[in-house]
Structures are given as C-alpha cells and as structure tokens.
Amino acid sequence: MLRFDVPQVWSNVIRLEAFLTAAVAALALALNLPWLMALLVALGLVRGFVGHHRCPSHYAWKALMLRLNCAGKLEDAGAKMFANKVLFIASSVSLALFLSGSNLWMVPATMLVIFATLEWAFSFCAACWAYGAWYKKFPPAGA
Template identity: 60%
Template sequence: MLRFDIPPVNANVARLEAFITFSFCVIALLGFPYLLPVLALMGFIRGFFGHYKCPSHRLFTKIMTAMNIAGKKENAGAKMFANKLLFIAATVASVLFFMGIDLWKVPTSILVVFSTLEWAFSFCVACWSYGYWYKLFPPQ
C-alpha cells in the first residue's frame, strides 16, 4: 500500500542508510556487537514515525541534496516496512547477544545479506515483499 500521508524518501539516501546497516552488522559480526541497539533505534524511529523524524536521515538528506546526489524520490511506505523489519531483527539480535546466546549472529547475518542487496544493487527485499503482500491481499 502506497503511503501518501508521509513525504517520500530519496533513493540514494535510503541506499546510504542500507550501507550503514551493512557496516554496523559487519562490525558486529567481527566482534563488536554493541552497535546493534543503535540499528534497532534507527529502525524504530524510521519505521514507526517516518524517515523525517530520524536525525541521521535528515542529516544524510541535507548533505546529499546539497551535493546533488540524493537521487529520485521513492514512496516511503515500503521503506518504513523495511525499517520495521530492521527494528525487529536488530532487537532480536541485541537481546540474544546480551543474554549470551550466540544465535544473535543469525539475524545479523540476514541483515548483512538484505542490506547488501539494497545498497549494492538497489533491490529492497522488504520493499518487494511489501508490494507483493498487498497484491495478494489488498486492503478491504
């Protein structure tokens, strides 16, 4: 379902955010998983309140717009769905890590794969599944 009640996001800003997610997850897998709650917080803000409530998104948008590399505008509904999934995965990974369970690496590795697809190939798996879901089950 397209969201017209919130401002659209710039494609390259979303890709930069996916690269940051990728970087944080790789750093976590290399031995510093204390950054995972930061991802959960960013996913929570962007997913439930909108991208323009997130300070990092506003900063990246301002910088990339000034450099004229922000990219085309995209509907924010699917990107908000993707960030809700980021929030869930990063929260699960954080809880598992702080409980001392090594399974925190599973959601972190999944985030590495999905965020790589977004920043490297501009293919958002969560956005695709979001659109596919609403094709199968349109809102009543």
C-alpha cells in the same frame, strides 16, 4: 500500499542508509561487538515506526546529498518504513539473543548484512518486495 501520509524519500539517501546498516552489522560481527546492534534498533524504531522525516540521521544524510545533487529520485516511503520495521525486529532479536548469552545473535546480524547489501549495492529491497507482494495479494479494503 502507497503511503501518502508521510513524505517520500530519496532513493540514494535510502541506499546510503542501507550501506551504513550493513557496515554497522558487519562491524558488530567482525569485532564481536553485538552492542552495536543497539544503534540499528534505534534507527529501525525511528525510521520504521515514526518515519524517515523524523529521523535525525536521515535528515542529515538527505541534506548532504541534496547539497551534493546526488539524492536520486523520490520513492514511496511506505515500503521503506516496512523495511525499517524489519530492521528494528531483526536487530532487536539479535540484541536479545546476545543478552541471553547466545551466540545466535550473529544469525540476524548476518541476515541484515546480506539484505542491506542487496539494497545498497543492487537497489533490491527484499522487505520492499515482500511489502508490495503482500498488498497485491491482500489489497486493503476499498482499494
């Protein structure tokens, strides 16, 4: 479902954010620093539930990439907001597992590395694909 109530997002800015997500999750795993997942919780919360246009880091990356003339093309923000909701949930689960003393915190962190890498390296957003498939199968009323 297209979201016309939020501004569109630049494709390469989203890919940069996916790279940073993969890097933070990979660092958390490599250095055994699960507290780094709290950063991803915060980013997923703001970008997924409030919107990219209200996220300070997104705004900074967008300004930089527009200045460098490498922001890419505009895309619908709805699917990207859904992907960030998934980021929020996965990183929250990872952090909660760590706080409960479980080493299973590494599973959602690893999944974030995998799926964020698919986005930045190949422009394949699995959450966006699921978002589109859901709305094809179950279109909103009146569509």
